[in-house]
Amino acid sequence: MPRLKRTRPPMGTPNSKRRIQNPDPDGLLRSIKDMLTHDSSEVLFSVGGKINLTSDPDTTHEKRDPVTFRWDSGPHGSHVKKISFPDVETQVAVTDSLAHLLKDCEPASFGRGNQEVIDEGYRQASTLDIQKFSSDYSPYDNRVMEKVSQALAFRDVADNSHRGLRAELYKMNIYSAPSGMFKAHVDTPRSEHQMGSLVVCLPTPHEGGELTIRRQGRQNVYSWGPLSTSHIQWAAFYSDEEHEVGKVTKGHRVTLTYNLYWVSYGPASMESLIGEDLGLLSWVAKLDELTKCKVYLKNLGRLGFHTIQHYPHSASAAARGNIEEQLKGLDMLVFQAFKRLSGNVRVTAVVDGTAYEEKCRYQERDSSSDQDTGNDSKESKDSEGFSSESPPDTGKYYVGKGLHSPFLEDQLADEEEWPSPGQFGKRYDFQQRTWSEAWYSGKKVTWLNREPIYGSKEFAMATIVVGIHPAKLWGFFGSGEFSMLTIHVQTGNEPTTQAYYSTAAIIAEFV
Numbered sequence: 001m002p003r004l005k006r007t008r009p010p011m012g013t014p015n016s017k018r019r020i021q022n023p024d025p026d027g028l029l030r031s032i033k034d035m036l037t038h039d040s041s042e043v044l045f046s047v048g049g050k051i052n053l054t055s056d057p058d059t060t061h062e063k064r065d066p067v068t069f070r071w072d073s074g075p076h077g078s079h080v081k082k083i084s085f086p087d088v089e090t091q092v093a094v095t096d097s098l099a100h101l102l103k104d105c106e107p108a109s110f111g112r113g114n115q116e117v118i119d120e121g122y123r124q125a126s127t128l129d130i131q132k133f134s135s136d137y138s139p140y141d142n143r144v145m146e147k148v149s150q151a152l153a154f155r156d157v158a159d160n161s162h163r164g165l166r167a168e169l170y171k172m173n174i175y176s177a178p179s180g181m182f183k184a185h186v187d188t189p190r191s192e193h194q195m196g197s198l199v200v201c202l203p204t205p206h207e208g209g210e211l212t213i214r215r216q217g218r219q220n221v222y223s224w225g226p227l228s229t230s231h232i233q234w235a236a237f238y239s240d241e242e243h244e245v246g247k248v249t250k251g252h253r254v255t256l257t258y259n260l261y262w263v264s265y266g267p268a269s270m271e272s273l274i275g276e277d278l279g280l281l282s283w284v285a286k287l288d289e290l291t292k293c294k295v296y297l298k299n300l301g302r303l304g305f306h307t308i309q310h311y312p313h314s315a316s317a318a319a320r321g322n323i324e325e326q327l328k329g330l331d332m333l334v335f336q337a338f339k340r341l342s343g344n345v346r347v348t349a350v351v352d353g354t355a356y357e358e359k360c361r362y363q364e365r366d367s368s369s370d371q372d373t374g375n376d377s378k379e380s381k382d383s384e385g386f387s388s389e390s391p392p393d394t395g396k397y398y399v400g401k402g403l404h405s406p407f408l409e410d411q412l413a414d415e416e417e418w419p420s421p422g423q424f425g426k427r428y429d430f431q432q433r434t435w436s437e438a439w440y441s442g443k444k445v446t447w448l449n450r451e452p453i454y455g456s457k458e459f460a461m462a463t464i465v466v467g468i469h470p471a472k473l474w475g476f477f478g479s480g481e482f483s484m485l486t487i488h489v490q491t492g493n494e495p496t497t498q499a500y501y502s503t504a505a506i507i508a509e510f511v
């Protein structure tokens, strides 16, 4: 199930010479931007399926026995009770067993920042923690996890091979009529290796309760009511995507939720397996052509792509610098393409210095000493003698050398009212009598997908010190005049403890 359009690669083909003789770097850059924007809308971000419990086992591989579910019952959990899904004995909406199960559940909470909240206006559901139940259902049966991996964890777009995922059972939830629902949220990452969530709806008759997953103006809706008596139905999605459960209007919607983790490491480490086949993607082929226009590329500065997905990120992940191993979907492909064509690629945080620069210009009108803005050659020639127009205007950004903890207000207490982002991280060591290196340095960056917008909530990758409330950072950076370091603060399905979602910038230097 390829998700991305492919064309024959021009590199290494007899046609490649003709193209190089007549390069149109502006055109190439424009189509790479178009394709990346277009491709991003084609990439799958969720997948679903169903398993029929009533069909003849000889005619389908999907058949399985009813699901057996046992849980700790009573005030001290001293009794074990059991229920089957579907409840074959009665086939009625509310069996005695289901009523008992509901009684032993707790109201489902969710997270607002670091707070655990029960707010029935936002989420109305009953829940059991994993410690209190067991079930013979496995998502490795009926090839469910295979399908999830094929759709969401591809590692090679050409031969359709996929990376390993592990599903870890997390909770059992019941959304009951007339008002069971869960409004828009993202699933709080349980660790920085989490990449997605899997929801399995056990066969119990209900109506309503559609699961809607949204991404950049598109949405996938999973409506499990119509087959709820006869099928196990499931959906998996990148857990940083916003999703919600609509109101259950009849019956009970019983789900098992799983966290999905990369097995050992993510697809970004699979460079050698992706290999040459990456060139089958049309934008990669064009990027390859563009890298031959050396003068033009030099004027573009760094090429940047700011990630479509958000990634669970923590201070410890920052210390290990392993964000690359988490990349998903198109983000992973862009990283691989950059890596293939450039020796210098990093996934990092970027701070927009526009307002700071503007203020400096205002103060000292004629001191324009941008350190890395490239030369503005209108009609220069590159090493192969091709002429090159000046590239489109690009901005100056402060590109992180690596991942770091965020800044807190008191760290900037000694600074001017408007500190330069290029000073961040600089500290004087009184013993050594030296200044440490700044964390960010000013670079010219041309963005291949969306231009960062000042004040955007989805721009840079920031690290966060465990225990610091994200709102504090948001308050600081959001109101700051010079930066857009952003922590993605959203309603989660759990109170945030250690990991936060954030976008990142993939930055490559080509010359």
Ligand SMILES: O=C(O)CCC(=O)C(=O)O
Residues within 6 Å of the ligand: 173, 182, 187, 199, 211, 243, 244, 245, 255, 257, 493
């Ligand atoms: O039951 C569902 O479809 C999804 C539930 C959910 O989003 C959650 O538990 O975080």
Ligand SMILES: [Fe+2]
Residues within 6 Å of the ligand: 185, 186, 187, 243, 493
């Ligand atoms: Fe969720």
